[in-house]
Amino acid sequence: MQRSREALLHRRRAKTGSGYKLSLSLLFLLWPLIFRAHGYPAPTESNWKQNKQGQCKTSNFANKCLLKETHDYILPDPEDAESVPNDSDTPTREDVQKSDHLPWAVPLGLDEFKSRAISSKINSGTAGSSGSVMHRVEPGGAEYNYASASKGAKVLGSNKEAKGASNILSGDKDKYLRNPCSAEEKFVIIEISEEILVDTIQVANFEHHSSNLKAFELLGSLSFPTDVWVFFGNFTASNVRHAQRFVLQEPKWVRYLKLNLQSHYGSEFYCTLSAVEVYGVDAVERMLEDLIHTQDNLYAPGDGDADKRTVSPHPNPPESEDVHQNNFGDPASDISSANHEKVNSNVPDPVEETHQQVGRMPGDTVLKILMQKVRTLDLNLFALERYMEDLNSRYVNIFKEYSKDMGGKDILIQNIKDGIRNLVDRQDAITKGASDLKSWKSHISMQLDHLLRDNAVLRSEVNEVRRKQTSLENKGVLVFLVCCIFSLLVILRLSLDMATSVYRVVLSVNRTDCSRKFCAVSSSWFLLLLNCIIVIFILTL
Structure with missing residues (x-):
């Protein structure tokens, strides 16, 4: 048993080492994508506990998943725990829960391992760039109107009462969109020149002999025709004859706008409307603005509590070394100063890039920004390697603690196996009793079947006897009636004979000779009467 356990632990260590190499190579390949998302937050205690229970996505967590299965096997449900016999040597649930909390420190996250200054500045730069939109401007300095007919915008539809709907995009103050004020539904659908992040809309009415626009609703969509319009907001214009601007609370990416008057x-x-103008920024301008803003904040020295200083176009090497040492902490301290000078000497001037943003930025500037991003990724990759080495050593110690804890778990598992063995024996005894009960039940069922068959035969015999008894009773009644009839006939016959004899005696002259004939009656009738009386007497008993 002990040898098999040592062999199992040896195989687990071998799998863990290969898992570390595989996970390091995967993380090195995927790290640029992670850094492009501006990092991830440091793992909190709750996230560490969730990761501790494991999902087994890579071979690095094979040992952890095996321990999780052992933990589930060791700690059964409360209902199942009641059936396990309580042994004096078996540790209680509280002891098991205490043993789960091993005395090791939670490894630091990557953002805590590196300097907090770079992450805070990246986050502040991202928040600042997303909170405000810099409108695109034309070479002359005017804001770029994406709803201008000269830029390619056009009117796609309006209500049937509207006249001159395309005039609101021409920029001519003498032309306008005209609607009868009594029209129930007044709207206009505009296709702007390109898909942009709409931030501001401007409306104007310069016609004096008409009613000014008061309340209107703005909707947007990325495609047309569409049944679903994105709601931008309801706006109320003033009763004036000049242009009025309305800033959207939440800028959105759209290509088509619907204006409900x-x-x-x-x-x-x-009711007239002279002009509608739309301002914002397109996708390329937005991306370059984010890159410049992030670059500006990334290489600005100092934290929130330090004094703020501007970055010069050519920073000195000692200052750049201090900045990178503060940003990356201990893992990046081994980078040579020559690499820092080479990286920071190619940092683009934020002031020059801001001035170049008036028009389209040239391709070489974009390439410089992308190259600077690649160099920053190299620095962060080195920091990640150092972090993974430290994390690897920490996890080795953690798995050593797991191996020590497995000894106590083995004893607990052995006790549980003994309890399960006792339960199996009890189950066998119960199964044997159930089989005996089943055989007894089958025997009783057979006896009941025989009893039912005998009962059926007896019932048929009783029915036959009852039938015969009924027939005998019917015959007795018939005999009784026949005897009664014959008795009545005999009595009637005797009465007639006696009456005839008396009559003859009275009419006879010689009474002496006829005295013997007075009592002369046939004895057969008396015998018949006697038989009938005896039969009736017997039947009435």
């Missing part, structure tokens, strides 16, 4: 000022017959 809900109400108007005054009581004129026509």
Whole structure:
């Protein structure tokens, strides 16, 4: 038993070592994608506990999943725990729970391993770039209107009462969109020149002899035609004859805009609208703005509590070394100063890039920014390697503690096996009793079947006797009636004979000769009467 356990632990260590190499290579390949998402937060205690229970996604967690299965086997449900016999040598549930909390420290996350300054500045730069939108401007300095007919915008649809809907995109103050104020539904659908992040909309009415726009609703969509429009907001314009701007609370990426004209000022017959302008930033400008903003904050020296200093176009090597040492901490301290000088000497000037953003940025500037991103990824990859080495050593110690804890778990498992063996013996005894009960039940069933058959035969015999008894009773009644009839006939006959004899005696002259004939009656009738009386007497008993 002890040899097999040592062999199992040896195989687990071998699998764990190969898992470490595989996970390190995978993380090195996937690290640029992780850094592109601006890092991830440090693992909290709750996340560590969740990861501790494991999902077995790679071979690095094979040992952990095996321990999780052992833990589930050791700690059964409370209902099952009641059936296990309590042994004096068996540890209680509280002891098992205490043994689960091993005295090792939770490994630090990557963001805690590196300097907190770089992550805070990246987050602040990202938040600052997403909170405000820098509108694209034309070479002359004016803001770029994406809803201009000269830029390719056009009107796709409007209500049937509207006249001159395309005039709102022409920029001519003497032309306008005209609607009868009595129209129930007034709207216009505009296709802007390209897909942009809409931030501001401007409306204007320069026509004096008409009613001004009061309340309107703005909707947007990335495709047309569509049944689902994204709601931008409801806006209320002032009763003035000049342009009015409305800033969206939440900028959205759209290509098509729908303007619902809900109400108007005054009581004129026509409601007019002279111009609609849309401002924002397209996808390329937005990406370059984010890159420049992140680059600006990434290489700004100092933390939140330090004094703020601007980054010069050509920073000195000692200052750049201090910045990178603060950013990356101990893992990055082994990088040579020559690499830092080479990396920081190619940092683009944020001031020059901000001035170049007036128009389209040239391709070489974009390439420089991307190359700087690659160098930053190299630095972070080195920090990740150092972090993985430290994490590897920490996990080796953790698995050593797991191996020590497995000795106590083996004793507990052996006790549980003994309890299960006792339960199996009890189950065999119960199974044997159940089989005996089943055989007794079959024997009783056979006896009941025989009893039912005998009962059926007896019932048939009783029915036959009852039938015969009924027939005998019917015959007795018939005999009784026949005897009664014959008795009545005999009595009637005797009465007639006696009456005839008396009559003859009275009429006879010679009474002496006829005295013997008075009592002369046939004895057969008396015998018949006697038989009938005897039969009736017997039947009535």
